[in-house]
Amino acid sequence: MGNFTKLIYNELTKMYIRKSTWVMYILLGVIILGIGIIANMYGELEESYEQDTWREVLQKENGQLTTEMEQEEFLQGINTSLIETNNYYLENDIQPVGYGAWQFVMENEILLSLVSLLTIIVAAGIVANEFRWGTIKLILIRPITRTKILASKYIAVLFFSLFTLLFVLLFSWIIGAIFFGVESMNPSIVLEKNTGLEYVSVFGEIISGYGYQLVTLVMMATFAFMISTVFRNSALAIGTAIFLMMVGNQIVFFFIERSWAKYILFANTDLNQYTNGNTPLIEGMTMGFSVTVLIVYYAVFLLLSWVFFTKRDVAGY
Amino acid sequence: MSETAMELMDVKKRIGKKEIIKGLSFTINKGEIFGLIGPNGAGKTTTIRMMVGLMQLSNGDVKILGKSIKTNYKEAIREVGAIVENPEMYPFMTGAQNLAHYARMIPGISKKRVQEVVRIVGLEKAMKEKVGKYSLGMRQRLGIAQALLHKPSILILDEPTNGLDPAGIREIRMYIRRLATEQNVAVIISSHLLSEIELMCDRIGIIKNGELVALQQVNEKADQNNLNQIQMEVTPVERAIELLKAHHGIHAVQVEESLSFQSEKENIPSLVQTFVQNDVSVFQVEVTKSTLEDKFFDLIGENTIG
Ligand SMILES: Nc1ncnc2c1ncn2[C@@H]1O[C@H](COP(=O)(O)OP(=O)(O)OP(=O)(O)O)[C@@H](O)[C@H]1O
Ligand SMILES: [Mg+2]
Numbered sequence: 001m002g003n004f005t006k007l008i009y010n011e012l013t014k015m016y017i018r019k020s021t022w023v024m025y026i027l028l029g030v031i032i033l034g035i036g037i038i039a040n041m042y043g044e045l046e047e048s049y050e051q052d053t054w055r056e057v058l059q060k061e062n063g064q065l066t067t068e069m070e071q072e073e074f075l076q077g078i079n080t081s082l083i084e085t086n087n088y089y090l091e092n093d094i095q096p097v098g099y100g101a102w103q104f105v106m107e108n109e110i111l112l113s114l115v116s117l118l119t120i121i122v123a124a125g126i127v128a129n130e131f132r133w134g135t136i137k138l139i140l141i142r143p144i145t146r147t148k149i150l151a152s153k154y155i156a157v158l159f160f161s162l163f164t165l166l167f168v169l170l171f172s173w174i175i176g177a178i179f180f181g182v183e184s185m186n187p188s189i190v191l192e193k194n195t196g197l198e199y200v201s202v203f204g205e206i207i208s209g210y211g212y213q214l215v216t217l218v219m220m221a222t223f224a225f226m227i228s229t230v231f232r233n234s235a236l237a238i239g240t241a242i243f244l245m246m247v248g249n250q251i252v253f254f255f256i257e258r259s260w261a262k263y264i265l266f267a268n269t270d271l272n273q274y275t276n277g278n279t280p281l282i283e284g285m286t287m288g289f290s291v292t293v294l295i296v297y298y299a300v301f302l303l304l305s306w307v308f309f310t311k312r313d314v315a316g317y
Numbered sequence: 318m319s320e321t322a323m324e325l326m327d328v329k330k331r332i333g334k335k336e337i338i339k340g341l342s343f344t345i346n347k348g349e350i351f352g353l354i355g356p357n358g359a360g361k362t363t364t365i366r367m368m369v370g371l372m373q374l375s376n377g378d379v380k381i382l383g384k385s386i387k388t389n390y391k392e393a394i395r396e397v398g399a400i401v402e403n404p405e406m407y408p409f410m411t412g413a414q415n416l417a418h419y420a421r422m423i424p425g426i427s428k429k430r431v432q433e434v435v436r437i438v439g440l441e442k443a444m445k446e447k448v449g450k451y452s453l454g455m456r457q458r459l460g461i462a463q464a465l466l467h468k469p470s471i472l473i474l475d476e477p478t479n480g481l482d483p484a485g486i487r488e489i490r491m492y493i494r495r496l497a498t499e500q501n502v503a504v505i506i507s508s509h510l511l512s513e514i515e516l517m518c519d520r521i522g523i524i525k526n527g528e529l530v531a532l533q534q535v536n537e538k539a540d541q542n543n544l545n546q547i548q549m550e551v552t553p554v555e556r557a558i559e560l561l562k563a564h565h566g567i568h569a570v571q572v573e574e575s576l577s578f579q580s581e582k583e584n585i586p587s588l589v590q591t592f593v594q595n596d597v598s599v600f601q602v603e604v605t606k607s608t609l610e611d612k613f614f615d616l617i618g619e620n621t622i623g
Contacts, residue, residue, distance in 0.1 A: 013418070313366075
């Protein structure tokens with residue numbers, strides 16, 4: 001192992017040796033399992049679509065949905081779109097796949113905000129804790145520059161989020177496979193997009209769905225890392241990062257009339273606003289603009305962390 | 318034997334408007350055990366923090382084997398092993414895991430070396446236990462083990478005997494002595510307990526309010542200069558102090574109704590003569606062998622902090 005690799009290894013060891021980290025993973029697992037159980041109990045559309053009978057199955061479903069709709073007013077919206085989807089299959093002569101592990105993973109996209117949350121907690125602690133434990137003194141008196149130590153900590157946080165993301169994907173897939181089976185190796189389904197119904201690959205949906213959220217994850221983790229390095233206080237870092245993540249959109253809408261609203265970080269974290277025929281939040285914003293704003297914020301966060309970590313005296317409290 | 322291991326050159330530290338360290342200059346030789354002693358808040362820990370690069374120097378430089386801690390940090394710090402203030406370790410890891418962690422931060426530390434160091438500090442039995450369960454003395458030992466891993470040329474220990482039992486202190490003292498004589502390691506030890514440092518050190522620097530107020534050889538050399546602590550009951554005291562300064566170049570201080578100063582015993586008759594000739598009445602003369610302890614208290618006073 002190279003010198004720098006060893007530093008990252010050290011950081012990951014300290015992370016994963018602690019029980020609190022494992023509690024996080026157990027919680028994630030329990031939540032995914034819970035979603036699986038609930039989906040299994042209340043999921044209704046679990047027909048299998050056989051080669052020669054799928055057309056009749058879809059027709060029957062449509063019939064059921066229509067009667068349901070007539071009895072229960074509030075089901076109108078959702079059932080109409082389900083019927084439309086079924087019709088899309090029929091009209092285009094596509095044999096639908098049943099529900100299964102891949103679609104379960106796709107629908108659990110929301111779990112990525114939990115991954116963000118855990119990453120924020122880890123990022124908030126990784127520098128502040130060394131100060132709290134007093135071990136920072138023993139780390140800094142090694143023949144390693146402070147820049148390298150800080151970089152190893154930051155990269156370890158990114159690894160943590162990657163591992164956690166993989167855990168969520170893998171565990172969701174396994175739970176999905178156990179409860180619903182595996183639909184096929186690379187299933188495609190009809191989904192309602194802005195431009196209307198579309199036949200898309202589930203795999204592609206998973207990648208873009210999780211991928212767009214990664215922007216927020218990385219930005220908020222870096223923000224928490226910065227607060228933690230500047231103030232050496234993990235609670236403060238967790239608090240501010242989570243608070244901002246939750247109210248970020250409200251902040252943007254509160255200031256939406258102002259000319260500088262488009263420079264707010266949260267106006268730019270959702271890159272999905274430029275794809276799939278979506279309209280950008282504020283007129284005139286482009287993908288290039290948002291990416292630039294994100295890079296500037298990111299660089300400022302890292303620069304502040306670096307300045308405070310490398311330039312400051314390490315004294316007692 | 319008197320090659321320089323570490324050199325402090327007019328080291329100052331200002332925090333805000335307050336000057337905490339006011340220009341320290343001294344050298345520590347290879348194979349020497351140097352004691353840095355002073356009351357609480359004197360600036361020992363601050364000085365050590367600057368020696369190891371945890372704090373930036375406001376002025377001056379620290380050279381370790383000729384390498385500047387300011388401009389050649391990596392090369393300089395490679396030669397140093399240290400405990401700064403408390404021996405803090407990761408409480409959720411075992412002793413072995415803690416040492417492995419620090420071993421990974423410096424190239425070329427073998428597993429064998431780690432075991433060797435554990436044996437030196439006598440922690441073999443506690444290696445598989447979490448450090449959170451260690452006693453203060455055990456943590457202190459682990460701290461020393463950590464500082465020794467990379468065979469440093471300079472060992473800096475801030476209050477290393479804090480928390481150790483008498484047997485532990487003796488062991489560490491013997492080990493430090495061996496490091497200095499056999500491997501020519503320079504050792505810097507800070508303490509506010511004179512008695513324990515006196516037994517361990519070759520030389521002592523007394524620091525007060527961020528200033529070095531005395532540098533003194535310990536043991537045989539201290540006795541050779543033959544200085545005695547002398548108390549004289551005289552009136553008027555002020556006049557006596559002036560006379561001592563003018564005629565003998567001795568700086569005396571007033572302790573209650575008496576004078577207190579250091580001088581050789583042979584000087585006493587001529588001092589008394591001076592007093593008598595100048596109408597100062599002498600009631601009593603008391604001579605004690607000057608110990609380091611007296612000197613220490615003379616220099617810093619018994620209970621003054623800051
Ligand atoms: N971060 C800081 N900001 C302001 N003043 C400080 C800071 N750190 C230390 N000091 C002051 O510097 C002086 C020296 O402190 P230092 O910790 O070096 O003393 P010490 O000799 O190690 O004392 P002790 O025997 O109690 O360990 C003290 O007066 C303290 O108040
Ligand atoms: Mg101290």
